[in-house]
Amino acid sequence: MSEDKLWVNVNFDMRNQLKLFVGERSKTQFDSGCKMFDIFLKDTFRFDEIKFQNFYTGYITIKVKERFSKDTNNEWKLILKRYKLMANVHGETGANQIFTISKDMFLDKDVNNISQLRFILQQPSFYWKDFGIDDIKLKALNTDLSIEKVLEDFSKKSEKVKIKKIEKIPPIDVLSTRLQNLWILSNEASKQVKSKIEDNPRFDIDGCYDVNLLSVNHSQN
Amino acid sequence: MDAEAQYKLGTELSEFVTNSQAYYEFFQNVQEIVTTASDLSLINMNEVLMDKIKSSASSRAITNIIFYNHKLNSIDENGPVSTTYLGKAQTQWEKKLIKSMNSICTELNMPLAKKRSILEGQELKKIWNELGTNVSDLKKFRPIFSINEIFDHILSIKCNNLTDLAFKSITGLISVPIRIKPFDELKKQYEKMSLEYFQSGLDENLNSLIEQEKHKNGIKVVEINDIIMTKEFSKTGCTRSLRGKLWAQILNVNVENLDKIYYNYLKQCVFDYDLLIDSIYYKDVKTKAVNDDQVFVFEDLLYQVLLLFTRDTHLLKLYENKSIQIPKAYIRPKNGDQRYHPVFYPPNGFLPFEGFTLLVTPICYVYSDPILLYYIFRKFFVTHFYKLSIISSDPQSIIGLCALFENILQSKDPKLFFHLRKLDIQPLRIAFKWIIRAFSGSLLSSQLLELWDRILAFNSLEILSVFAAGVFMYRRQNLMSITNKSHVESILDDLTSLKVVAILQLVFA
Numbered sequence: 001m002s003e004d005k006l007w008v009n010v011n012f013d014m015r016n017q018l019k020l021f022v023g024e025r026s027k028t029q030f031d032s033g034c035k036m037f038d039i040f041l042k043d044t045f046r047f048d049e050i051k052f053q054n055f056y057t058g059y060i061t062i063k064v065k066e067r068f069s070k071d072t073n074n075e076w077k078l079i080l081k082r083y084k085l086m087a088n089v090h091g092e093t094g095a096n097q098i099f100t101i102s103k104d105m106f107l108d109k110d111v112n113n114i115s116q117l118r119f120i121l122q123q124p125s126f127y128w129k130d131f132g133i134d135d136i137k138l139k140a141l142n143t144d145l146s147i148e149k150v151l152e153d154f155s156k157k158s159e160k161v162k163i164k165k166i167e168k169i170p171p172i173d174v175l176s177t178r179l180q181n182l183w184i185l186s187n188e189a190s191k192q193v194k195s196k197i198e199d200n201p202r203f204d205i206d207g208c209y210d211v212n213l214l215s216v217n218h219s220q221n
Numbered sequence: 222m223d224a225e226a227q228y229k230l231g232t233e234l235s236e237f238v239t240n241s242q243a244y245y246e247f248f249q250n251v252q253e254i255v256t257t258a259s260d261l262s263l264i265n266m267n268e269v270l271m272d273k274i275k276s277s278a279s280s281r282a283i284t285n286i287i288f289y290n291h292k293l294n295s296i297d298e299n300g301p302v303s304t305t306y307l308g309k310a311q312t313q314w315e316k317k318l319i320k321s322m323n324s325i326c327t328e329l330n331m332p333l334a335k336k337r338s339i340l341e342g343q344e345l346k347k348i349w350n351e352l353g354t355n356v357s358d359l360k361k362f363r364p365i366f367s368i369n370e371i372f373d374h375i376l377s378i379k380c381n382n383l384t385d386l387a388f389k390s391i392t393g394l395i396s397v398p399i400r401i402k403p404f405d406e407l408k409k410q411y412e413k414m415s416l417e418y419f420q421s422g423l424d425e426n427l428n429s430l431i432e433q434e435k436h437k438n439g440i441k442v443v444e445i446n447d448i449i450m451t452k453e454f455s456k457t458g459c460t461r462s463l464r465g466k467l468w469a470q471i472l473n474v475n476v477e478n479l480d481k482i483y484y485n486y487l488k489q490c491v492f493d494y495d496l497l498i499d500s501i502y503y504k505d506v507k508t509k510a511v512n513d514d515q516v517f518v519f520e521d522l523l524y525q526v527l528l529l530f531t532r533d534t535h536l537l538k539l540y541e542n543k544s545i546q547i548p549k550a551y552i553r554p555k556n557g558d559q560r561y562h563p564v565f566y567p568p569n570g571f572l573p574f575e576g577f578t579l580l581v582t583p584i585c586y587v588y589s590d591p592i593l594l595y596y597i598f599r600k601f602f603v604t605h606f607y608k609l610s611i612i613s614s615d616p617q618s619i620i621g622l623c624a625l626f627e628n629i630l631q632s633k634d635p636k637l638f639f640h641l642r643k644l645d646i647q648p649l650r651i652a653f654k655w656i657i658r659a660f661s662g663s664l665l666s667s668q669l670l671e672l673w674d675r676i677l678a679f680n681s682l683e684i685l686s687v688f689a690a691g692v693f694m695y696r697r698q699n700l701m702s703i704t705n706k707s708h709v710e711s712i713l714d715d716l717t718s719l720k721v722v723a724i725l726q727l728v729f730a
Binding site: 209 | 305307319320322332380381383384386490551553554563564614615616
């Protein structure tokens with residue numbers, strides 16, 4: 001299931017993440033612990049998944065507005081309410097995690113033709129200087145891709161993965177001493193077949209492992 | 222978990238299962254049932270087969286595999302992202318270790334790895350069961366990093382998104398705002414540690430009848446071989462005679478034929494390649510284990526385990542999907558290829574701390590078969606012990622355990638905590654060396670195994686922090702009477718008289 005086939009990115013415009021205040025007194029010390037921002041969809045007016053990286057946001061609420069609503073008021077529809085992002089708002093867990101909100105998690109699954117999304121972020125803890133969410137991506141399932149085609153691809157793929165039978169190997173101690181070389185051979189041979197052996201790749205290259213110094217600049221590759 | 226990850230997990234798991242020997246046996250078992258079952262007909266085939274399969278031992282082996290691997294995969298979903306301060310701290314730490322390793326290597330003017338000649342390999346093969354005699358001068362080797370170094374590094378980590386107010390409210394040494402389980406939650410989770418339950422390692426002296434009963438139940442549990450049941454049983458301690466079997470079941474270690482072959486392959490790797498890190502392990506064994514009258518007999522076994530461990534690339538998988546970088550080196554193969562190729566060093570990607578050997582010694586008490594011993598240790602490491610030297614927001618990692626320790630001690634005995642702080646004593650500084658070695662080397666071996674029983678049964682290292690706090694609480698009277706910083710060492714230096722279970726009960730009471 002490669003991503004570029006099944007999923008398409010949805011383009012959108014985003015407004016700044018603004019802190020909310022009570023009244024107009026933005027200069028006061030009072031911290032509401034609440035932020036809000038909107039997203040406007042540009043060409044595709046549907047999505048099946050929202051992906052983002054958290055930055056110390058405790059809870060998230062998402063509302064959507066539909067484009068051609070029968071309802072004349074065209075009110076906001078709630079699709080996610082106070083969803084917990086951090087296991088404990090005072091703690092680190094989840095604070096920098098990447099989250100995926102899929103359509104199954106929406107409260108109202110029957111939303112179509114969405115023009116606008118409103119995100120409401122909450123962080124009740126006084127621990128953190130700032131909070132928000134970054135790197136937001138909206139993704140939609142590729143409708144051009146029919147289910148038949150997906151299934152076809154899948155079955156083609158699974159045909160390739162042959163099930164490997166494991167034969168019982170009699171008197172193991174005798175065999176194992178002789179099998180040293182075979183092990184290496186079979187290791188080569190089994191590169192196509194995912195197996196237990198392939199999980200443990202060889203550490204040397206063509207019988208060479210003359211290591212002199214470790215590479216300090218190790219963050220690359 | 223999103224749909225994609227679920228799909229990936231599903232396919233990986235089914236591939237893993239179909240490649241296991243258990244699956245093969247299961248298949249045979251089904252065939253056997255089909256041919257032998259008398260009440261089987263085409264009409265009821267489905268139900269009858271399903272019924273029989275469900276109750277068969279071979280299908281339980283498969284559920285155990287699935288349970289174990291699924292649980293393993295779901296633990297570290299929220300590892301640190303490399304751009305966060307914790308990820309950066311981990312990277313910094315890795316760089317420090319690499320520098321340390323390189324400086325050892327240049328000081329000694331020795332390569333990190335080289336091929337042994339065939340003769341050397343054969344010599345080594347001959348003395349495989351007495352590797353202790355192989356040791357030359359180890360004076361010049363030093364550990365890659367000491368426990369104090371990692372401790373200081375952990376203390377230096379600061380979260381830059383903390384408000385001043387939050388910063389002031391931190392009373393312990395750990396300033397990473399990691400989520401600590403509230404004590405009530407912990408108590409509930411460790412309910413089986415309460416006084417109401419019969420505990421091996423403590424109560425058998427009081428009531429031999431219950432002990433016999435427990436042993437009888439234990440035999441049944443071993444027979445049934447169901448991970449969840451085994452865990453429940455072991456929460457009140459494994460009886461000594463069954464410990465080996467129970468541990469293997471909880472860790473889901475079955476040494477299959479392929480594993481035996483792989484073990485021998487690793488052995489061959491030892492004969493083929495000489496690694497600098499071997500000498501560091503040798504030295505660690507010599508200084509930590511050989512001097513200890515409880516464990517010196519295991520010297521040769523320890524070398525065997527550790528030498529294979531360094532060469533086992535199985536461990537590399539552990540660091541996938543986490544922001545951990547494995548030390549790399551570039552080599553030019555001898556086949557005429559002029560390019561440099563990256564290789565991992567050591568092959569298992571793990572650089573040990575001073576006293577790492579102590580994490581192996583207790584297992585030597587339980588298993589005498591070197592192959593089983595090796596696989597048990599490896600599983601122990603990949604499920605629990607690797608977390609003791611990585612920097613992560615996972616509450617089970619070393620930072621989380623430290624924070625938990627400070628939190629329990631402060632909340633259970635604030636007077637003691639602040640008394641010590643007033644004398645400029647940091648309880649964590651003392652407890653850290655216990656926790657990072659999982660108390661190995663500090664306790665009496667029988668007591669240590671009781672503690673490790675609980676690590677496995679509750680599937681968590683948290684018990685180490687709980688116990689460390691318990692030790693302070695237990696020695697409270699002595700600690701409260703001290704007026705000088707130097708006395709604290711003498712009170713907490715010798716823990717060999719402690720009863721693990723009693724102290725855990727004290728904390729949870």
